[in-house]
Amino acid sequence: MKATIVGATGYGGLELMRILNNHPYINIHSVVSNSYAGKDVKDVYPHLSGANLPVLAAMNMENLEDGADIVFFATPSGVSKEYIPQLIEKGIKCIDLSGDFRLTSPAVYEQWYMHPSASQDYLNKAVYGLSEMNEKVIEGAQLIANPGCFPTASLLAMIPIVKTGWIDENSIIIDGKTGVSGAGRGVSLGTHFSETNENVKAYKLGKHQHIPEMEQVLSDIVSKPIQLTFSSHLVPMTRGILCTIYMKLTETVTLEMVVSMYKEFYRNRPFVRIRTDGTYPSTKEVYGSNYCDIGFALDVRTNQLIIVSVIDNVMKGAAGQAVQNVNIMMGWTETTGLELSPLYP
Numbered sequence: 001m002k003a004t005i006v007g008a009t010g011y012g013g014l015e016l017m018r019i020l021n022n023h024p025y026i027n028i029h030s031v032v033s034n035s036y037a038g039k040d041v042k043d044v045y046p047h048l049s050g051a052n053l054p055v056l057a058a059m060n061m062e063n064l065e066d067g068a069d070i071v072f073f074a075t076p077s078g079v080s081k082e083y084i085p086q087l088i089e090k091g092i093k094c095i096d097l098s099g100d101f102r103l104t105s106p107a108v109y110e111q112w113y114m115h116p117s118a119s120q121d122y123l124n125k126a127v128y129g130l131s132e133m134n135e136k137v138i139e140g141a142q143l144i145a146n147p148g149c150f151p152t153a154s155l156l157a158m159i160p161i162v163k164t165g166w167i168d169e170n171s172i173i174i175d176g177k178t179g180v181s182g183a184g185r186g187v188s189l190g191t192h193f194s195e196t197n198e199n200v201k202a203y204k205l206g207k208h209q210h211i212p213e214m215e216q217v218l219s220d221i222v223s224k225p226i227q228l229t230f231s232s233h234l235v236p237m238t239r240g241i242l243c244t245i246y247m248k249l250t251e252t253v254t255l256e257m258v259v260s261m262y263k264e265f266y267r268n269r270p271f272v273r274i275r276t277d278g279t280y281p282s283t284k285e286v287y288g289s290n291y292c293d294i295g296f297a298l299d300v301r302t303n304q305l306i307i308v309s310v311i312d313n314v315m316k317g318a319a320g321q322a323v324q325n326v327n328i329m330m331g332w333t334e335t336t337g338l339e340l341s342p343l344y345p
């Protein structure tokens with residue numbers, strides 16, 4: 001299969017090049033860049049000088065549709081929606097790492113992203129690519145909306161318990177923490193070294209674009225509107241996401257019941273690892289890998305279940321999950337090209 005990566009020089013695109021360069025069934029056919037067209041990838045990223053990659057091509061429709069079977073978009077929101085409709089009309093598969101096709105309602109997208117949405121027709125064609133939840137519809141899909149990083153970590157931790165009905169679905173509070181690579185490679189005041197080193201800060205409180213994405217998925221599961229509280233924090237590390245999730249129990253359950261229900265739920269899912277020993281996962285335990293590790297605590301005093309979920313934001317939170325989705329889409333083994341152990345310490 002021939003793949004084109006758009007936004008190849010950004011962090012998501014860079015990780016796609018690393019994975020696809022070793023994928024047995026995918027060839028990197030073309031890499032597209034907004035600012036570096038005509039340059040060798042190794043001139044932008046010297047650490048990739050051993051990889052045999054094409055010269056960076058300019059961002060235009062002709063280059064995107066030229067010979068590709070699949071196009072990965074690792075571009076800021078607002079870009080892919082301008083190109084994907086034409087590509088899918090030509091029968092080219094697309095996978096979008098941005099938020100352009102995740103929300104089913106144009107009005108909700110415009111409220112949270114604050115720019116024009118893709119058209120309803122094309123939103124209807126998109127499949128939400130949370131691999132462990134949507135395997136059946138991902139198989140054979142032509143357009144995949146890859147989930148956001150915080151929703152990936154949080155939804156994998158919440159979906160089993162929301163499905164059982166053991167909690168009050170409107171009591172959920174997610175405390176999210178992310179490494180700085182989540183903001184992409186571009187330079188900004190809020191992410192430069194002296195602002196982020198030895199500093200922790202909250203951002204986008206009550207305004208984060210991942211809130212409607214998580215609410216949409218959970219509301220669909222229970223067939224009624226769910227609202228949740230989500231807070232995002234930038235912490236001084238390069239990559240990794242940790243979400244601590246609090247929810248009120250409505251049933252009398254033990255920690256053992258919760259853990260065994262999760263073990264059973266993710267029985268055949270190679271990338272979700274459930275802690276059974278009462279410990280909580282940390283970001284380094286998934287660093288550079290496609291795993292999502294989940295641990296649990298029961299606060300019997302306040303009758304709350306507390307779940308801790310970690311991922312690598314650029315892997316399971318972006319490029320890794322995108323490749324996992326292509327594997328599922330094509331009927332290949334889900335782990336193909338993704339058998340990477342975490343880089344610890």
Ligand SMILES: NC(=O)C1=CN([C@@H]2O[C@H](COP(=O)(O)OP(=O)(O)OC[C@H]3O[C@@H](n4cnc5c(N)ncnc54)[C@H](OP(=O)(O)O)[C@@H]3O)[C@@H](O)[C@H]2O)C=CC1
Nearest residue numbers: 007009010011012033034035074075098182184185313318
């Ligand atoms: N980083 C993360 O952890 C995650 C990111 N995402 C999403 O994935 C997408 C990519 O993120 P990330 O790689 O971090 O972002 P980066 O900012 O690191 O990279 C963005 C890339 O998009 C290119 N680009 C920017 N504007 C345009 C444009 N108008 N037309 C074409 N290309 C353009 C840039 O090109 P050039 O360098 O040539 O200027 C760059 O290669 C975003 O939508 C992001 O929200 C999702 C989950 C996690």
Ligand SMILES: CC(=O)N[C@@H](CCC(=O)OP(=O)(O)O)C(=O)O
Nearest residue numbers: 097098099148149178180182183
């Ligand atoms: C540190 C940081 O800024 N992180 C970004 C993560 C964005 C992301 O995951 O992607 P989408 O915008 O495609 O949803 C944020 O919180 O908005």
